[in-house]
Amino acid sequence: MNPRSIAVRAGRGAGRPGDPLNVPPVPASAFHAGGAIDYAREDNPTWQAFEEALGALERGRAVAYASGIAAVEAVMRLCPLGGVVVAPQDAYSGTRRLLGHLARQGRVGVRLVDITDTEQTLAASDGAALLLIESPTNPMLGVADVPVLVDGARGLGVRVAVDNTFPTPMLARPLDAGADLVIHSVTKFLAGHSDLVLGAVVARDPDVGAWLADERTSFGAVPGPFETWLALRGMRTLALRVERGQENALTLAHRLEADPRVVRVRYPGLPTDPWHARARTQFDGPGAMLSFELPDADRADRFCGAVRLAVHATSLGGVETMLERRARQWGEEAVPEGLIRVSVGCEDVEDLWADFAAALAEAAA
Ligand SMILES: *Cc1c(COP(=O)(O)O)cnc(C)c1O
Numbered sequence: 001m002n003p004r005s006i007a008v009r010a011g012r013g014a015g016r017p018g019d020p021l022n023v024p025p026v027p028a029s030a031f032h033a034g035g036a037i038d039y040a041r042e043d044n045p046t047w048q049a050f051e052e053a054l055g056a057l058e059r060g061r062a063v064a065y066a067s068g069i070a071a072v073e074a075v076m077r078l079c080p081l082g083g084v085v086v087a088p089q090d091a092y093s094g095t096r097r098l099l100g101h102l103a104r105q106g107r108v109g110v111r112l113v114d115i116t117d118t119e120q121t122l123a124a125s126d127g128a129a130l131l132l133i134e135s136p137t138n139p140m141l142g143v144a145d146v147p148v149l150v151d152g153a154r155g156l157g158v159r160v161a162v163d164n165t166f167p168t169p170m171l172a173r174p175l176d177a178g179a180d181l182v183i184h185s186v187t188k189f190l191a192g193h194s195d196l197v198l199g200a201v202v203a204r205d206p207d208v209g210a211w212l213a214d215e216r217t218s219f220g221a222v223p224g225p226f227e228t229w230l231a232l233r234g235m236r237t238l239a240l241r242v243e244r245g246q247e248n249a250l251t252l253a254h255r256l257e258a259d260p261r262v263v264r265v266r267y268p269g270l271p272t273d274p275w276h277a278r279a280r281t282q283f284d285g286p287g288a289m290l291s292f293e294l295p296d297a298d299r300a301d302r303f304c305g306a307v308r309l310a311v312h313a314t315s316l317g318g319v320e321t322m323l324e325r326r327a328r329q330w331g332e333e334a335v336p337e338g339l340i341r342v343s344v345g346c347e348d349v350e351d352l353w354a355d356f357a358a359a360l361a362e363a364a365a
Pocket of ligand 1: 067068069070092094095134138163165166184185186187188197198199
């Protein structure tokens with residue numbers, strides 16, 4: 001089945017007469033003895049529904065966590081003590097922050113690479129325990145050559161995890177390309193409404209999935225049943241949201257590119273983008289994330305303060321268009337001062353452009 005249909009159908013239980021169409025949130029700490037679940041740090045029926053749906057979308061065994069970063073941390077525990085993790089130099093800032101902590105404690109070694117540079121990445125992966133890929137990158141929107149990286153890493157005996165938060169399973173399915181693990185900040189596009197924090201790992205090998213679930217019970221980074229239920233509810237409309245967001249993003253990218261006040265637009269859907277050709281072979285669409293640069297921090301700050309429909313906020317993947325000057329965040333010193341990252345939402349595109357045009361005028365005044 002097409003992922004659009006899977007997102008609607010998967011994780012609904014057996015569907016016996018009289019059953020509700022949706023698995024409800026199950027707020028429980030304990031279950032009557034003798035059944036499949038004893039205690040709610042081990043499992044929960046609402047997690048099972050969510051994990052079944054996400055597992056069907058990514059084609060693996062999904063395990064849900066309290067946050068996206070808890071999911072990244074769980075994957076790091078697959079590395080032996082002192083094992084080397086190769087990660088993008090512009091990986092999500094929270095992931096770099098976590099890797100820094102783990103490296104200082106001696107739990108892992110970290111090599112940061114330009115993940116769009118396949119040769120450099122594979123050279124750094126020799127002898128490593130894990131290659132962590134993000135593509136497109138945040139916020140520079142560089143595109144990694146995932147199939148070639150996966151093949152090369154496998155040849156070196158290196159496990160590969162792909163953070164698929166930006167493309168979502170609507171646009172990329174890294175396990176099909178041979179990756180071992182997929183990571184999601186479910187907080188973003190999967191849940192899609194900016195009203196919860198949740199994470200997930202999807203393992204190609206069911207034994208690895210079972211190991212992760214067992215570790216989750218030991219370490220306790222468990223999701224809440226209400227968050228998990230909301231996330232599954234949001235996932236039902238994933239295809240609609242991603243498709244509208246990327247349609248809007250393409251229109252905005254073309255208009256921003258044509259505007260003389262804009263220094264540069266980074267969006268793999270633009271034919272002029274350096275990653276356009278690679279993105280076309282790797283993704284089923286260019287996605288809903290774009291970045292553009294104004295000449296300096298001052299003008300970018302004024303733009304962010306001037307928008308009325310789009311929201312000035314740091315997250316992404318919601319139904320609402322969200323934007324921020326990315327260099328103001330922790331760990332983003334390498335990002336151009338005037339770069340604005342935009343998570344394009346589901347509003348009417350002409351309303352969005354009117355908002356952007358007015359904010360561009362205000363920023364330039
Ligand atoms: C937000 C994000 C994370 C972290 O997820 P949280 O749910 O905020 O803990 C990890 N990776 C990427 C690409 C993200 O955007």
